[in-house]
Amino acid sequence: MKQHNFSAGPSILPQSVFRQAADAVIDFDGMGLSILEISHRSPQFTAVLEEAVALVRELLGLDENYEVLFLSGGASTQFFMTAMNLLRPGEKAYYLDTGTWSNKAIKEARRFGEITVLASSKEAGYTYIPKGVEVPADGRYLHLTSNNTVYGTQYHAWPESPIPMVIDMSSDIFSRERDLSNVGILYAGAQKNMGPAGTTLVVIRRDMLRQDNDLPTMLDYHTHIAKNSSFNTPPVFPIFVSMLNMRWLRDQGGVAAMGRRNAAKAELLYACIDRNPLYVGVVQPEDRSVMNAVFKLSDESLTDAFLARCKDAGIAGLKGHRSVGGFRASMYNALDIDSVRVLVDVMDTFAKEHGYGSDAVSGVQEIYH
Ligand code: PMP
Numbered sequence: 001m002k003q004h005n006f007s008a009g010p011s012i013l014p015q016s017v018f019r020q021a022a023d024a025v026i027d028f029d030g031m032g033l034s035i036l037e038i039s040h041r042s043p044q045f046t047a048v049l050e051e052a053v054a055l056v057r058e059l060l061g062l063d064e065n066y067e068v069l070f071l072s073g074g075a076s077t078q079f080f081m082t083a084m085n086l087l088r089p090g091e092k093a094y095y096l097d098t099g100t101w102s103n104k105a106i107k108e109a110r111r112f113g114e115i116t117v118l119a120s121s122k123e124a125g126y127t128y129i130p131k132g133v134e135v136p137a138d139g140r141y142l143h144l145t146s147n148n149t150v151y152g153t154q155y156h157a158w159p160e161s162p163i164p165m166v167i168d169m170s171s172d173i174f175s176r177e178r179d180l181s182n183v184g185i186l187y188a189g190a191q192k193n194m195g196p197a198g199t200t201l202v203v204i205r206r207d208m209l210r211q212d213n214d215l216p217t218m219l220d221y222h223t224h225i226a227k228n229s230s231f232n233t234p235p236v237f238p239i240f241v242s243m244l245n246m247r248w249l250r251d252q253g254g255v256a257a258m259g260r261r262n263a264a265k266a267e268l269l270y271a272c273i274d275r276n277p278l279y280v281g282v283v284q285p286e287d288r289s290v291m292n293a294v295f296k297l298s299d300e301s302l303t304d305a306f307l308a309r310c311k312d313a314g315i316a317g318l319k320g321h322r323s324v325g326g327f328r329a330s331m332y333n334a335l336d337i338d339s340v341r342v343l344v345d346v347m348d349t350f351a352k353e354h355g356y357g358s359d360a361v362s363g364v365q366e367i368y369h
Pocket of ligand 1: 009073074075076077101145147148149150168169170171189190
């Protein structure tokens with residue numbers, strides 16, 4: 001049976017996208033050839049790449065000051081490629097530490113410049129987003145992770161910053177409308193809201209680029225900009241499927257419609273967590289991620305029984321990240337609200353059966369910081 005897929009990534013994509021992708025593997029565009037066996041320089045694939053770039057521009061509302069690239073190496077490559085392209089030894093950049101992924105970005109950037117971590121929620125197990133941070137004006141950029149896939153926190157408003165921001169949007173790209181006016185670079189691994197694993201979206205505001213680069217060719221943004229992401233063989237299939245998914249996104253009403261849909265899904269699930277004392281939302285409520293809801297059971301001895309019940313209901317991908325434990329329900333764009341209803345129904349019923357019904361007294365607020 002088709003599962004309700006709450007996996008954190010690689011994750012759910014629309015069924016219609018899977019079908020079109022499957023068809024194109026057999027015969028792409030009536031060519032009598034698979035999308036997997038045509039040249040990346042063929043007019044057919046060039047059209048795919050151009051449409052993918054145009055869709056990113058349309059969905060994010062980007063003007064001609066931005067370059068749009070589809071690279072490989074994952075978001076993890078952007079942890080160092082951003083710093084490598086923007087910094088020189090002794091030059092400053094500021095970072096915000098909200099968990100695993102920002103930590104990795106910080107570690108890589110330290111190889112290239114003088115990195116200062118302005119704020120961190122590490123001491124509280126990354127259960128909140130640091131706010132009110134003073135960002136000095138003397139850095140090249142401020143780096144942050146917009147949605148923390150592992151811990152389930154999300155920036156709902158950007159920090160005030162006198163310098164451009166470099167943002168890792170791997171797990172909430174295209175999920176809601178965002179103000180990009182002070183974003184110098186954004187990057188996102190495809191495998192959550194954009195497409196299959198294998199390509200990374202990088203959006204660069206032209207004024208961020210410096211002209212004094214002497215970098216390995218493949219690691220220099222100029223190379224990929226000059227060759228429209230085709231300096232070498234690009235990740236053809238992930239770009240194609242991302243393009244199909246972005247068409248779907250546009251046809252659904254774009255990022256604004258996704259924002260409304262995603263907010264409704266998150267509201268449904270967090271309300272269930274809050275009304276049942278069996279479930280403990282670990283993140284400070286105002287910083288809860290709309291994409292990844294992380295929760296635990298107040299009675300951990302019920303963990304296996306709860307997972308078994310979810311499995312019986314066709315719910316997949318709910319187990320929490322190995323570093324955090326508990327559960328993580330990822331509700332990316334393609335997840336229908338009906339799947340959240342199924343999960344909420346299972347959670348309500350399971351809690352009630354074990355004497356933790358929503359009519360029990362909730363101590364839920366006490367666990368928040
Ligand atoms: N940043 C965030 C926010 C992530 O969730 C992930 C993992 N998907 C990464 C970076 C690393 O991405 P990749 O596996 O594409 O290198």
